[in-house]
Amino acid sequence: MRLEPIANASLARRLGLPLAALGATVIVAGVLALIAGANPFAVLGQIVTGAVGSKFALLETLNRATPLIFTGLAVAVAFKAKLWNIGAEAQLYAGAIIAVLMGTGAMESPIVLPVSALLAMAAGALVLLGPVLLKTRLGVDEVVTTLLLNFIMLLFVSYLLEGPMKDPMGMGWPKSEPLIKDARLPRIVEGLRLHWGFALALIAAVVVYIIERRTTFGFEMRAVGSNLGAARFAGIPVNRVLVQTALLSGGLAALAGWSEVAGLKGHLSQDLSPGFGYTGIIVAMLALLNPIGVVGTAIFVAGIFVGSDAMSRAAVVPTYIADMLLASALLFMVLALLLTRVRVVRG
Amino acid sequence: MTDLIDILISASFWAAVIRIASPLILATMGELICERAGILNLGIEGIMVVGAFTGWLAVYQGMPLWGGVAVAMAAGMLFGLLHATLTIPFGLSQHVVGLGVTLLATSTSSFAYRLALPEVTSPPKIVPFQPLDVPVFSDIPFLGEVLFTQTAFTWFAFTVAVLVSLVLFRTPLGLAIRAAGENPSAVEAQGLSVTGLRMGAVIVGSGLMAMGGAFxxxxxxxxxxxxxxxxxxxxxxxxxxxxxxxxGKAALGAILFAAFDALQIRLQQTPLGADLPYQVFLMAPYVLSILALILMSRRAEVPAALMTAYNKGER
Structure with a gap:
């Protein structure tokens, strides 16, 4: 077989194939439910109801989407410049550490919130700076270095929580002291369990969109990503653009951890992130690396997680179905998107 | 310091090094074959999980140990086939597909584990490979304990490394695989199929990764x-x-790495371990890997067509 580019793909092809990818994911869900010995329609129904079926469920989904919007944006900007940042998990924890450092008595006035947010972004940027400098200076592949840093950072957090950051009142659990009230992100509407982190994530998406589409840096970033050789030939300072992209990406990922601590949890523990950094890759890819699209796909992905959690409490289907569905959706979607641009011919 | 010397001259330490190196050697050979053919296989992490799970489950269900190894290999090859199909004929991003395969393989293992064993709280045990006492040889002081009390699976892992080296550098097939990763057009000009060679390399390589997990x-x-x-x-x-x-160098790297890993475990038991938080020791393998990458960054000769999709007829 051979791939042949399609000059002008029809609208039906461009819309139909991504929809078919989603349909295929739903079929996978049904088959998995059958394998687990459950009624597929009931399971699908329970996932949807669990995700958006009530005010409580919907708010839970939006809360879960908040860190995913940040990590999704972090991955989207990096991948746009073909900078393979697989280390959003580490950058997320860097932001979470700063939220605790600044929020447990270092500053006692409402100004602590913006200060700690900025410092968190700086910390996340710093975590990604190492791998990107190794890439631009020495040609060390950033995929492996950022992946390995995730493990190092988790051990560092474990050390902090059992040592210098341990809550003396924590009954021996490895968690940090709770944040003071000034350092907490308030709820958007009193009485509803949704914090300002969500609003901040939406703002971040718009800001990233503007940076990408309306600034020289955004243009350079896209140029580096689409054709490195041509970008270099056109006189774009490729290495500087990669470093700047990394700083933006690391900063965004850090906000995920910062907002989870300051908005949702109020303290840092080792299970703060169930892989939000990795899931951000799926969120970004499903959104075709479009920052506004990231908001939508983050809510969709969060819905699958929240819905699957609710479903697995009622049915016999293990909650790991959520990860399987997302992995399938990712692979189906990249294949579908390719087929909107090329057709398969024999020979 | 004396602690360090005591560790380094103990036979049990070097026996542990060989043991820890075995799964790494299998999986590293698997990744090496893929990359030599031009495909970066980031599915490795998930494929190792699948191998660990399916191999264990097969033995838990009553299969012999080598049957478990075969099941693990087959499961790994299946995920290898998925990775190969998406990245080779379809030419999709090897980064994205690899991470997708890792996520799919890991979550499939977790899902299947929960389905197979819904009730258990502590993971059930099987009877693993036992140390193979080679008569006479195992009585040699020091060396006997280091080399001749390993399991058959370890011997298998080291044999695989030798075989991979022989096939890649001493056979026409190996030459063709390496050429597919260096200059695919030249391979096609010879009348060989780049797609076939690359797919075969990724599928076999994934089988080795899964056996590493099964170890x-x-x-x-x-x-x-x-x-x-x-x-x-x-x-x-x-x-x-x-x-x-x-x-050869990659296998030596795995042994060196295993030595540091075995050392950090033992250093935790010494007075040094009491002074430093245990997380510092656990970080060592990851930090070492990054240092290794930095060290080799200027010297390594990357296969020229690594991560480049090949579409027949395209210039």
Whole structure:
């Protein structure tokens, strides 16, 4: 077989194939439910109801989407410049550490919130700076270095929580002291369990969109990503653009951890992130690396997680179905998107 | 200091080095074959999980140990086929597909584990490979304990490394695989199929990765835990770079790495371990892998067509 580019793909092809990818994911869900010995329609129904079926469920989904919007944006900007940042998990924890450092008595006035947010972004940027400098200076592949840093950072957090950051009142659990009230992100509407982190994530998406589409840096970033050789030939300072992209990406990922601590949890523990950094890759890819699209796909992905959690409490289907569905959706979607641009011919 | 010397001259330490190196060698050879053919396989981490799980489950269900190894290999090859199909004929991003395969393989293992064993709280055990006492040889002081009390699976792992090296550098097939990763058009001009060679390399390589995972459950430990692979796959990707894409050097890298890993475990028991938080020791393998990448960055000769999709007829 051979791939042949399609000059002008029809609208039906461009819309139909991504929809078919989603349909295929739903079929996978049904088959998995059958394998687990459950009624597929009931399971699908329970996932949807669990995700958006009530005010409580919907708010839970939006809360879960908040860190995913940040990590999704972090991955989207990096991948746009073909900078393979697989280390959003580490950058997320860097932001979470700063939220605790600044929020447990270092500053006692409402100004602590913006200060700690900025410092968190700086910390996340710093975590990604190492791998990107190794890439631009020495040609060390950033995929492996950022992946390995995730493990190092988790051990560092474990050390902090059992040592210098341990809550003396924590009954021996490895968690940090709770944040003071000034350092907490308030709820958007009193009485509803949704914090300002969500609003901040939406703002971040718009800001990233503007940076990408309306600034020289955004243009350079896209140029580096689409054709490195041509970008270099056109006189774009490729290495500087990669470093700047990394700083933006690391900063965004850090906000995920910062907002989870300051908005949702109020303290840092080792299970703060169930892989939000990795899931951000799926969120970004499903959104075709479009920052506004990231908001939508983050809510969709969060819905699958929240819905699957609710479903697995009622049915016999293990909650790991959520990860399987997302992995399938990712692979189906990249294949579908390719087929909107090329057709398969024999020979 | 005397603690360090005591550790380094003990036979049990070097026996542990060989043991820890075995799964890394298998998976590193798997990744090396893929990359030599031009395909970066980031599915490695998940494929190792699948191998660890399926190999263990097969033995738990009553299959012989080598049957478990075969099942693990087959399961790994299946995920290898998925990776190969998406990245080779379809030419999709090897980064994205690899991470997708890792996520799919890991979550499939967790899902299947929960389905197969819904009730258990502590992971059930199997009877793993036992040390193979080679008569006479195992009585040699020091060397006997280091080399001749390993399990058959370890012998298998080291044999695989030798075979991979022979096939890649001493056979026409190996030459064709390496050419597919260096200059695919030249391979096509010889009338060989780049797609076929690359797909074969990725599928076989994935089988080796899965056997590396199976080593963890069938020889190193005796049960399956969700987090047991714990980044070993990523470390193997680093070991391939460290070994400059040469099987012998990569295997030596794995042994060196295993030595540091065995050392950090033992140093935790010394007065030094009491002074330093244990997390520092656990970080060592990951930090070392990054250092290895930095060290080799200027010297390594990357296969020229690594991560470049090949579409027949395209210039």
């Amino acid at each position: 963890l459950t069938l020889s190193a430990f005796s049960s399956f835990f969700f987090e047991m692979v714990n980044g070993r796959g990523w470390i193997c990707v680093a070991l391939v770079v460290f070994g400059a894409w040469m099987p």
